[in-house]
Amino acid sequence: MAHPYEELLSLDVAALAEKLRAKEISPVELTEAYLDRIARTDEKIRAYITVTGDLARKSARRAEREIVAGKWRGPFHGVPIALKDLCYTKGIRTTGGSKILADFKPEYDSTVWSRLSRAGAILLGKLNLHEFAYGISSSNPHWGIVRNPYALERIPGGSSGGSAAAIVARSAAAAIGTDTGGSIRIPAALCGCVGLKATWSRVSRYGVLPLAYTLDHVGPITRTVRDAALMLGVIAGHDRNDSTSSRERVPDYTANLDAGIGGMRIGVIRELNDGLSDDVRRSFDAALALLGSLGASVDEVSIPSLPLAGIVNGVITWAEAIEIHEEWMVTRAADYGTDVRRLLEAGMMVNAASYIRAQRSRPRILADALGALEGRDVLVAPASAIPAPRIGEGRILDSSGGTVDALTGILRFTSPFDVTGQPALAIPTGLSAERLPLAMQIIGRPFDEARVLQAGAAYERARGAMPPPPPL
């Protein structure tokens, strides 16, 4: 027998917004449904570090009063969402997934949360992640191992593992993640939902615990492309508290979602079209065929410098992360998980020349990517070479039958677009033979999120609904 709340939980943000505005459902009822879902499922998937039940109920009652009074704030008014626990929330602990910040309560809100809050969103809680965002498994030694809702013995990806797991487990209607080497797109890909890393500087990083200043991106993890577009519309835009945030105009990201891709020119990145597992190959090729059947022209492009982007991302992340963590490492190294501590120790050996050379390499790699985009609208590539590895699996089989490091095998697909700062959308393409989610990325020109989302929406419509995960 279906749970009474099942129907409410099945609605995406766009559908919820319509029903909330029409007063067909109440934010109070909706919030209670989500809190109930968290209570019933989170012991198994550990998506949450902190659940803000009382605050959520209070916010929901306020939202209900406002909506009844006709004071509609927009599509997120009364919608229950959750934030990766890197995002500051005033007076609510923000742990970074760490022991070091276990009791830290910020004195101010992150801009991403203050914008969502002003838009009327309801905060369900703070989501689990790989410690300090420095990894891709989200197997957190301090706050619990996040599990993939499609297969509980598998990782959800990371570092925004809790965010993606909550979306797919339906314990949040939408979520915020961050991405430095792939941490929005990898969990979205491995969990079977949508993850958008917008252009670097599109979304303010103010009040978000950093991993690497010049590579960090903040963005939506959602059920659908439309929801990602709606969320980006709320959180994007210049912020005087983040001097790097762009003054580029924020368009209506939903305007062209129904426009289709007839005539769109799509380039398949050659350098990311090898080393794929059989399942990923099959699913990606099917996705390309579907794009072609929708009227897009699809051909192969090359970004010759792309293979070096991983080194660039690695050097910059190592150097910037240790600058952030140096004091804690010297005084509290034992309080880090072993994998994060080792990465930070490695960063202690980065020299200034290597760091500056890596930064100078970024315009060259972006120039190559823009060259590939000449005469094209967007680029595509798989989001990962493989479906979700098992928890604790360090090495994975590659297509030649050998093994590769799981981290490297996944990161090489995503990290280049943190280096170039281009918008990149991870979108599910289907399930593997073992019923694990598979995904591709759609990559655009800087600040051309609208076109990336347009392509994603068209593909998503044609693909149809993803098979859901097993009941939790």
Place this chain on the structure above:
Amino acid sequence: MPLLTPETVKRVLHDVYGYEITDDDAQRMANAAGAMLTNSRHLNSLGLAGIEPPFGYPSLIADAVRLSAKKS
């Protein structure tokens, strides 16, 4: 090409950071950091002449303005 040895790693961490690590970790770090240093030299093959580090002055000014507004 000089090698990064575990002894060098331990000495740098101790002298620069006041940080101690085990022999095993030092070996692991020497391998990883050595690879990083070697690989980062490969970035020269991209042809970096005439490319500036992307540190924008507008951002520097904006932060300075924000900080001086906080003071006053």
